[in-house]
Amino acid sequence: MTVALQTLLDRSVKNMGSCMNSVVKASALEMIKRAYKEGIYAQICAGLSSMEEQASLFGQGRFYIYxxxxxxxxxxxxxxxxxxxxxFHNFGVAIDYLLVSDDGKTALWTINSNWKRVAAIGKKLGFK
Structure with a gap:
């Protein structure tokens, strides 16, 4: 069974957080929709990060006091x-995405032609 578009959109909204920039949020969801139309199952895995969440990410692999x-x-x-x-995640204007398996149950972390296609769709929507 193929993952439903609405499932990918719902997960993406949840993962972006409630205080995302509205233009970025709308563009991210449009990116997911356009990829889905091409048979590519993507979802947003990160959006807004608090300063503490960023400190935790920055602290990975190094000594860091914040x-x-x-x-x-x-x-x-x-x-x-x-x-x-x-x-840019600290200000709600950045996203990270990943691909998922056809059934939507497994995150696919490989950068391949489908991942690059989603990036190209995102660039057409204004992402860098």
């Missing part, structure tokens, strides 16, 4: 070079 709290996590790999306040 506002007196230790966010260090040397056991994980570095995933970003953006400190809190340096990421």
């Amino acid at each position: 506002k007196g709290k230790n966010y260090s996590n040397l056991a994980k790999p570095i995933v970003t070079n953006a400190k809190p306040g340096q990421s």
